[in-house]
Amino acid sequence: MAWVPLATPKRQPDEVLLVQEPSGWFRLPGGEAWRDEPTFLAAGRHVRHQTGQVMTPQALLCQAWLPRGVGAIDTACEISVYLCEPLVCDAKIELPAAKEGQEPELLSYQGAADTSDLDRLTTMDVNKLLRACWAAWKARGTAVLDDGKPVFHARRP
Numbered sequence: 084m085a086w087v088p089l090a091t092p093k094r095q096p097d098e099v100l101l102v103q104e105p106s107g108w109f110r111l112p113g114g115e116a117w118r119d120e121p122t123f124l125a126a127g128r129h130v131r132h133q134t135g136q137v138m139t140p141q142a143l144l145c146q147a148w149l150p151r152g153v154g155a156i157d158t159a160c161e162i163s164v165y166l167c168e169p170l171v172c173d174a175k176i177e178l179p180a181a182k183e184g185q186e187p188e189l190l191s192y193q194g195a196a197d198t199s200d201l202d203r204l205t206t207m208d209v210n211k212l213l214r215a216c217w218a219a220w221k222a223r224g225t226a227v228l229d230d231g232k233p234v235f236h237a238r239r240p
Contacts, residue, residue: 084113084162085126086144086216087134089194090169098194099217100170101204102133102178105186109193109204111164111213122163130167133189135177140165145216147228149208164216 088096101109112133116125123140130138145164172194181187195201201213211231219226227234 084111084164085130085167086164087138087167088169089172091172096169098196101195102192103190105190108206110209123165126165132179136170138167140167142166143225144219145226147212
């Protein structure tokens with residue numbers, strides 16, 4: 084997954100990019116890594132596919148371990164969220180086109196300006212992850228979660 088800060092030419096980034104799934108809920112851009120694909124390359128590949136923007140992950144922002152059965156997850160998994168360089172707010176976002184006879188992969192996108200936006204835009208499981216990412220981003224750190232609970236935060240140099 085990718086944490087893509089949104090900035091204006093005259094202001095530091097203070098929002099993060101979210102994409103909307105067909106369910107109506109929002110999440111970070113991202114998806115699964117291919118077999119033997121490093122997760123940071125997968126994050127960049129998914130951002131390019133889901134937004135049309137070429138983004139380079141710069142640092143690990145959050146590592147989360149989710150046990151089987153959390154949300155819609157059938158198996159235990161590890162989620163890596165990478166901090167990307169800021170995207171200018173007026174950059175053209177191109178969501179992936181729907182394949183013939185199928186619903187679109189993503190419906191829309193928007194910036195979340197603070198954690199209160201997360202409460203109304205995301206599911207409870209995604210909200211926990213994004214709140215930890217938000218805290219790590221603001222503290223210039225890295226968060227590590229186990230089953231949605233913080234294990235520790237480390238400060239990035």
